[in-house]
Amino acid sequence: MATRLVYFEGEAVPALRLAEAAGLEASLIKRHDFPDQELMLTLAPPLDGALPATLVVYRSLDRPNEKLVELLLVARHARRLGVKRLVLVAPYLAYMRQDAAFHPGEIVSQPLIGGFIDELYDALITVDPHLHRISRLEEVMPRIKALTLSGAPRLADLIRMERSNPILMGPDAESSQWIEMAAAATGFEHGVCQKVRHGDTRVEIALPDLDLCGRQVVLMDDIASSGHTLARAIEAVLAAGADSVDVAMTHALFAGDAMELIRQAGVNEVWSTDCIAHPSNAVAMAPTLGKALYEVLQGG
Numbered sequence: 001m002a003t004r005l006v007y008f009e010g011e012a013v014p015a016l017r018l019a020e021a022a023g024l025e026a027s028l029i030k031r032h033d034f035p036d037q038e039l040m041l042t043l044a045p046p047l048d049g050a051l052p053a054t055l056v057v058y059r060s061l062d063r064p065n066e067k068l069v070e071l072l073l074v075a076r077h078a079r080r081l082g083v084k085r086l087v088l089v090a091p092y093l094a095y096m097r098q099d100a101a102f103h104p105g106e107i108v109s110q111p112l113i114g115g116f117i118d119e120l121y122d123a124l125i126t127v128d129p130h131l132h133r134i135s136r137l138e139e140v141m142p143r144i145k146a147l148t149l150s151g152a153p154r155l156a157d158l159i160r161m162e163r164s165n166p167i168l169m170g171p172d173a174e175s176s177q178w179i180e181m182a183a184a185a186t187g188f189e190h191g192v193c194q195k196v197r198h199g200d201t202r203v204e205i206a207l208p209d210l211d212l213c214g215r216q217v218v219l220m221d222d223i224a225s226s227g228h229t230l231a232r233a234i235e236a237v238l239a240a241g242a243d244s245v246d247v248a249m250t251h252a253l254f255a256g257d258a259m260e261l262i263r264q265a266g267v268n269e270v271w272s273t274d275c276i277a278h279p280s281n282a283v284a285m286a287p288t289l290g291k292a293l294y295e296v297l298q299g300g
Protein backbone atom coordinates (compact mmCIF):
# COMPACT_ATOMS: atom_id res chain seq x y z
CA MET A 1 0.00 0.00 0.00
CA ALA A 2 2.39 2.71 -1.24
CA THR A 3 -0.13 5.47 -2.01
CA ARG A 4 -3.76 5.95 -1.11
CA LEU A 5 -6.31 8.73 -1.50
CA VAL A 6 -8.59 9.74 1.37
CA TYR A 7 -11.76 11.77 1.04
CA PHE A 8 -14.68 13.00 3.12
CA GLU A 9 -18.44 12.51 2.90
CA GLY A 10 -20.06 14.95 0.49
CA GLU A 11 -17.07 14.83 -1.86
CA ALA A 12 -17.15 11.14 -2.73
CA VAL A 13 -18.12 11.70 -6.37
CA PRO A 14 -15.25 14.01 -7.44
CA ALA A 15 -12.75 12.28 -5.13
CA LEU A 16 -13.53 8.81 -6.49
CA ARG A 17 -13.41 10.16 -10.05
CA LEU A 18 -9.93 11.47 -9.29
CA ALA A 19 -8.84 8.22 -7.63
CA GLU A 20 -9.92 6.34 -10.75
CA ALA A 21 -8.18 8.79 -13.08
CA ALA A 22 -4.96 8.50 -11.05
CA GLY A 23 -5.26 4.73 -10.53
CA LEU A 24 -5.35 4.97 -6.71
CA GLU A 25 -7.25 3.08 -4.04
CA ALA A 26 -9.48 5.39 -2.01
CA SER A 27 -10.81 5.40 1.57
CA LEU A 28 -13.39 7.48 3.34
CA ILE A 29 -12.57 9.54 6.43
CA LYS A 30 -15.65 9.70 8.64
CA ARG A 31 -16.36 12.88 10.54
CA HIS A 32 -18.40 13.21 13.71
CA ASP A 33 -19.41 16.69 14.89
CA PHE A 34 -19.79 16.90 18.66
CA PRO A 35 -22.49 19.17 20.13
CA ASP A 36 -19.83 21.77 21.00
CA GLN A 37 -18.67 21.71 17.35
CA GLU A 38 -15.42 19.88 17.99
CA LEU A 39 -14.68 17.28 15.30
CA MET A 40 -13.69 13.64 15.49
CA LEU A 41 -12.27 12.00 12.38
CA THR A 42 -12.09 8.24 11.88
CA LEU A 43 -10.05 6.43 9.26
CA ALA A 44 -11.88 3.51 7.68
CA PRO A 45 -10.21 0.11 7.07
CA PRO A 46 -7.55 -0.59 5.92
CA LEU A 47 -6.19 2.78 7.10
CA ASP A 48 -7.22 2.19 10.72
CA GLY A 49 -4.20 -0.11 11.02
CA ALA A 50 -1.36 1.21 8.91
CA LEU A 51 -0.93 4.21 6.70
CA PRO A 52 0.79 4.22 3.30
CA ALA A 53 4.09 5.96 2.57
CA THR A 54 2.23 8.58 0.53
CA LEU A 55 -1.21 9.85 1.45
CA VAL A 56 -3.29 11.98 -0.93
CA VAL A 57 -5.94 14.03 0.88
CA TYR A 58 -8.84 15.28 -1.26
CA ARG A 59 -10.59 18.23 0.37
CA SER A 60 -12.02 21.26 -1.39
CA LEU A 61 -11.86 24.24 0.95
CA ASP A 62 -15.26 25.85 0.66
CA ARG A 63 -16.58 26.22 4.24
CA PRO A 64 -12.89 26.54 5.17
CA ASN A 65 -13.08 27.28 8.88
CA GLU A 66 -14.03 23.71 9.72
CA LYS A 67 -12.12 22.05 6.90
CA LEU A 68 -8.80 23.62 7.85
CA VAL A 69 -9.05 21.84 11.21
CA GLU A 70 -9.64 18.57 9.34
CA LEU A 71 -6.49 19.17 7.31
CA LEU A 72 -4.51 19.76 10.49
CA LEU A 73 -5.82 16.61 12.20
CA VAL A 74 -5.23 14.36 9.19
CA ALA A 75 -1.74 15.68 8.47
CA ARG A 76 -0.45 15.56 12.06
CA HIS A 77 -1.95 12.09 12.60
CA ALA A 78 -0.41 10.82 9.36
CA ARG A 79 3.03 12.18 10.24
CA ARG A 80 2.88 10.56 13.67
CA LEU A 81 2.19 7.23 12.02
CA GLY A 82 5.15 7.65 9.69
CA VAL A 83 3.60 8.88 6.42
CA LYS A 84 6.49 10.23 4.37
CA ARG A 85 4.64 12.34 1.83
CA LEU A 86 1.35 14.19 2.15
CA VAL A 87 -0.29 15.53 -1.00
CA LEU A 88 -3.28 17.84 -0.65
CA VAL A 89 -5.72 18.08 -3.54
CA ALA A 90 -7.80 21.16 -2.72
CA PRO A 91 -9.65 22.09 -5.92
CA TYR A 92 -10.88 25.25 -4.19
CA LEU A 93 -8.26 26.97 -2.07
CA ALA A 94 -9.83 29.31 0.48
CA TYR A 95 -8.54 32.52 2.03
CA MET A 96 -6.65 33.59 -1.09
CA ARG A 97 -8.80 36.71 -1.62
CA GLN A 98 -7.61 38.64 1.46
CA ASP A 99 -4.19 39.36 -0.01
CA ALA A 100 -3.77 42.91 1.30
CA ALA A 101 -4.90 45.06 4.22
CA PHE A 102 -7.61 47.20 2.63
CA HIS A 103 -8.27 49.00 5.94
CA PRO A 104 -5.98 49.69 8.91
CA GLY A 105 -5.62 46.73 11.26
CA GLU A 106 -6.92 44.04 8.90
CA ILE A 107 -5.06 40.75 9.23
CA VAL A 108 -3.94 39.61 5.78
CA SER A 109 -5.00 35.96 5.75
CA GLN A 110 -3.63 34.81 2.40
CA PRO A 111 0.02 34.26 3.48
CA LEU A 112 -1.06 32.94 6.90
CA ILE A 113 -3.38 30.25 5.56
CA GLY A 114 -0.87 29.56 2.78
CA GLY A 115 1.81 29.12 5.46
CA PHE A 116 -0.46 26.78 7.47
CA ILE A 117 -0.80 24.42 4.48
CA ASP A 118 2.88 24.84 3.64
CA GLU A 119 3.87 23.54 7.08
CA LEU A 120 1.52 20.54 7.01
CA TYR A 121 1.71 19.16 3.47
CA ASP A 122 4.46 18.39 0.95
CA ALA A 123 2.52 19.14 -2.23
CA LEU A 124 -0.67 20.93 -3.19
CA ILE A 125 -2.77 20.69 -6.32
CA THR A 126 -5.42 23.35 -6.73
CA VAL A 127 -7.55 25.01 -9.41
CA ASP A 128 -7.78 28.72 -10.23
CA PRO A 129 -6.71 30.05 -6.83
CA HIS A 130 -7.71 33.70 -6.49
CA LEU A 131 -4.24 35.22 -6.80
CA HIS A 132 -4.64 38.86 -7.63
CA ARG A 133 -1.72 40.77 -6.23
CA ILE A 134 0.70 37.82 -6.28
CA SER A 135 1.43 35.75 -9.36
CA ARG A 136 2.49 32.38 -7.92
CA LEU A 137 1.38 30.28 -4.96
CA GLU A 138 5.05 29.71 -4.10
CA GLU A 139 5.06 33.27 -2.74
CA VAL A 140 2.81 32.15 0.14
CA MET A 141 3.85 28.47 0.18
CA PRO A 142 7.61 28.53 -0.27
CA ARG A 143 8.35 24.98 0.95
CA ILE A 144 5.93 22.73 -0.86
CA LYS A 145 5.42 21.87 -4.50
CA ALA A 146 2.27 23.76 -5.51
CA LEU A 147 0.55 23.01 -8.81
CA THR A 148 -2.01 25.48 -10.08
CA LEU A 149 -4.49 24.25 -12.70
CA SER A 150 -7.34 26.03 -14.45
CA GLY A 151 -10.96 25.12 -15.02
CA ALA A 152 -11.19 27.39 -18.08
CA PRO A 153 -10.18 24.81 -20.74
CA ARG A 154 -12.79 22.31 -19.47
CA LEU A 155 -15.45 25.05 -19.30
CA ALA A 156 -14.49 26.13 -22.84
CA ASP A 157 -15.09 22.55 -24.07
CA LEU A 158 -18.54 22.62 -22.49
CA ILE A 159 -19.43 26.04 -23.94
CA ARG A 160 -18.35 24.86 -27.41
CA MET A 161 -20.74 21.90 -27.12
CA GLU A 162 -23.64 24.01 -25.81
CA ARG A 163 -23.42 27.22 -27.89
CA SER A 164 -22.55 27.75 -31.55
CA ASN A 165 -21.35 31.36 -31.74
CA PRO A 166 -21.45 33.09 -28.35
CA ILE A 167 -19.52 36.10 -27.10
CA LEU A 168 -17.38 35.15 -24.09
CA MET A 169 -17.34 37.88 -21.48
CA GLY A 170 -15.36 38.38 -18.27
CA PRO A 171 -16.90 40.56 -15.53
CA ASP A 172 -13.63 42.23 -14.50
CA ALA A 173 -10.04 42.80 -15.60
CA GLU A 174 -8.81 39.82 -13.60
CA SER A 175 -11.05 37.44 -15.52
CA SER A 176 -9.23 38.21 -18.77
CA GLN A 177 -6.85 35.27 -18.09
CA TRP A 178 -9.72 32.75 -18.24
CA ILE A 179 -11.49 34.52 -21.10
CA GLU A 180 -8.32 34.54 -23.19
CA MET A 181 -7.69 30.87 -22.47
CA ALA A 182 -11.26 29.96 -23.48
CA ALA A 183 -11.22 32.25 -26.52
CA ALA A 184 -7.95 30.72 -27.74
CA ALA A 185 -9.46 27.23 -27.40
CA THR A 186 -12.77 28.04 -29.10
CA GLY A 187 -12.07 30.96 -31.42
CA PHE A 188 -15.14 32.75 -30.00
CA GLU A 189 -15.40 36.53 -29.88
CA HIS A 190 -14.66 37.88 -26.43
CA GLY A 191 -14.47 40.93 -24.18
CA VAL A 192 -13.85 41.95 -20.60
CA CYS A 193 -15.86 44.35 -18.41
CA GLN A 194 -14.55 46.85 -15.89
CA LYS A 195 -15.60 46.24 -12.29
CA VAL A 196 -15.49 48.56 -9.31
CA ARG A 197 -16.05 46.89 -5.94
CA HIS A 198 -17.54 49.13 -3.23
CA GLY A 199 -18.05 46.39 -0.62
CA ASP A 200 -18.76 42.66 -0.14
CA THR A 201 -22.03 42.87 -2.03
CA ARG A 202 -21.78 46.18 -3.90
CA VAL A 203 -20.15 46.14 -7.32
CA GLU A 204 -20.49 48.22 -10.48
CA ILE A 205 -19.89 46.77 -13.93
CA ALA A 206 -19.13 48.65 -17.16
CA LEU A 207 -19.37 46.69 -20.42
CA PRO A 208 -16.64 46.71 -23.08
CA ASP A 209 -17.33 48.33 -26.44
CA LEU A 210 -18.92 45.32 -28.19
CA ASP A 211 -22.21 45.00 -30.04
CA LEU A 212 -24.22 42.50 -27.97
CA CYS A 213 -27.53 43.02 -29.77
CA GLY A 214 -29.26 39.70 -30.41
CA ARG A 215 -26.16 37.74 -29.32
CA GLN A 216 -25.77 34.84 -26.92
CA VAL A 217 -23.31 35.83 -24.19
CA VAL A 218 -21.46 33.51 -21.81
CA LEU A 219 -20.00 35.17 -18.73
CA MET A 220 -16.94 33.37 -17.31
CA ASP A 221 -15.34 33.91 -13.91
CA ASP A 222 -13.29 32.07 -11.34
CA ILE A 223 -15.68 32.40 -8.37
CA ALA A 224 -19.35 33.10 -7.78
CA SER A 225 -19.69 33.93 -4.09
CA SER A 226 -22.35 36.49 -3.15
CA GLY A 227 -23.39 36.44 -6.84
CA HIS A 228 -23.39 40.24 -7.08
CA THR A 229 -20.58 40.39 -9.65
CA LEU A 230 -22.43 38.03 -11.99
CA ALA A 231 -25.85 39.57 -11.28
CA ARG A 232 -24.68 43.07 -12.22
CA ALA A 233 -22.90 41.73 -15.32
CA ILE A 234 -25.98 39.73 -16.40
CA GLU A 235 -28.19 42.81 -16.05
CA ALA A 236 -25.74 44.96 -18.03
CA VAL A 237 -25.43 42.40 -20.83
CA LEU A 238 -29.21 41.99 -21.15
CA ALA A 239 -29.74 45.77 -21.03
CA ALA A 240 -27.29 46.02 -23.96
CA GLY A 241 -29.66 43.87 -26.05
CA ALA A 242 -28.17 40.38 -25.71
CA ASP A 243 -30.55 37.56 -26.56
CA SER A 244 -29.46 35.36 -23.66
CA VAL A 245 -26.74 35.13 -21.04
CA ASP A 246 -25.28 31.99 -19.51
CA VAL A 247 -22.65 31.89 -16.78
CA ALA A 248 -19.72 29.50 -16.36
CA MET A 249 -17.39 29.46 -13.39
CA THR A 250 -14.73 27.30 -11.81
CA HIS A 251 -15.88 27.66 -8.19
CA ALA A 252 -19.60 27.62 -7.44
CA LEU A 253 -19.51 28.92 -3.87
CA PHE A 254 -22.96 30.52 -4.19
CA ALA A 255 -23.22 31.83 -0.64
CA GLY A 256 -26.69 32.55 0.81
CA ASP A 257 -29.21 33.60 -1.84
CA ALA A 258 -26.61 34.07 -4.61
CA MET A 259 -28.28 31.62 -6.98
CA GLU A 260 -31.64 33.35 -6.57
CA LEU A 261 -29.96 36.69 -7.22
CA ILE A 262 -28.55 35.66 -10.58
CA ARG A 263 -31.83 33.98 -11.54
CA GLN A 264 -33.62 37.25 -10.84
CA ALA A 265 -31.02 39.07 -12.93
CA GLY A 266 -32.14 36.93 -15.88
CA VAL A 267 -29.49 34.24 -16.30
CA ASN A 268 -30.18 31.40 -18.70
CA GLU A 269 -27.89 28.42 -17.85
CA VAL A 270 -25.47 28.17 -14.92
CA TRP A 271 -22.46 25.89 -15.40
CA SER A 272 -19.64 25.14 -12.97
CA THR A 273 -16.81 22.68 -12.53
CA ASP A 274 -17.07 20.12 -9.74
CA CYS A 275 -14.27 21.86 -7.75
CA ILE A 276 -17.04 22.67 -5.25
CA ALA A 277 -20.01 20.31 -5.06
CA HIS A 278 -23.07 22.23 -6.29
CA PRO A 279 -26.19 21.47 -8.37
CA SER A 280 -24.72 23.60 -11.20
CA ASN A 281 -21.71 21.23 -11.63
CA ALA A 282 -21.47 20.44 -15.34
CA VAL A 283 -17.77 19.70 -15.78
CA ALA A 284 -15.64 17.09 -13.97
CA MET A 285 -12.09 18.17 -13.19
CA ALA A 286 -10.87 14.59 -12.61
CA PRO A 287 -9.00 14.22 -15.95
CA THR A 288 -7.06 17.46 -15.32
CA LEU A 289 -6.47 16.77 -11.62
CA GLY A 290 -5.54 13.14 -12.32
CA LYS A 291 -2.81 14.13 -14.77
CA ALA A 292 -1.37 16.64 -12.30
CA LEU A 293 -1.54 14.14 -9.45
CA TYR A 294 0.25 11.52 -11.54
CA GLU A 295 3.03 14.04 -12.24
CA VAL A 296 3.34 14.97 -8.57
CA LEU A 297 3.47 11.32 -7.48
CA GLN A 298 6.03 10.45 -10.16
CA GLY A 299 8.09 13.48 -9.18
CA GLY A 300 8.99 11.82 -5.87
Ligand SMILES: O=P(O)(O)OC[C@H]1O[C@H](OP(=O)(O)OP(=O)(O)O)[C@H](O)[C@@H]1O
Pocket: 097, 130, 132, 171, 172, 174, 197, 200, 201, 203, 221, 222, 223, 224, 225, 226, 227, 228, 229, 230
Ligand atom coordinates in the same frame (compact mmCIF):
# COMPACT_ATOMS: atom_id res chain seq x y z
O1 LIG B 1 -19.91 36.70 -6.26
P1 LIG B 1 -19.14 37.83 -5.68
O2 LIG B 1 -19.34 37.98 -4.20
O3 LIG B 1 -19.34 39.10 -6.42
O4 LIG B 1 -17.60 37.43 -5.80
C1 LIG B 1 -17.04 36.91 -6.97
C2 LIG B 1 -16.04 37.86 -7.54
O5 LIG B 1 -15.05 38.14 -6.55
C3 LIG B 1 -13.77 37.90 -7.06
O6 LIG B 1 -13.20 39.06 -7.48
P2 LIG B 1 -12.95 40.29 -6.50
O7 LIG B 1 -14.03 41.28 -6.67
O8 LIG B 1 -12.63 39.82 -5.12
O9 LIG B 1 -11.72 40.85 -7.21
P3 LIG B 1 -10.37 41.47 -6.74
O10 LIG B 1 -9.48 40.33 -6.33
O11 LIG B 1 -10.00 42.06 -8.04
O12 LIG B 1 -10.66 42.43 -5.68
C4 LIG B 1 -13.98 36.91 -8.18
O13 LIG B 1 -12.96 36.97 -9.15
C5 LIG B 1 -15.33 37.25 -8.72
O14 LIG B 1 -15.26 38.18 -9.77
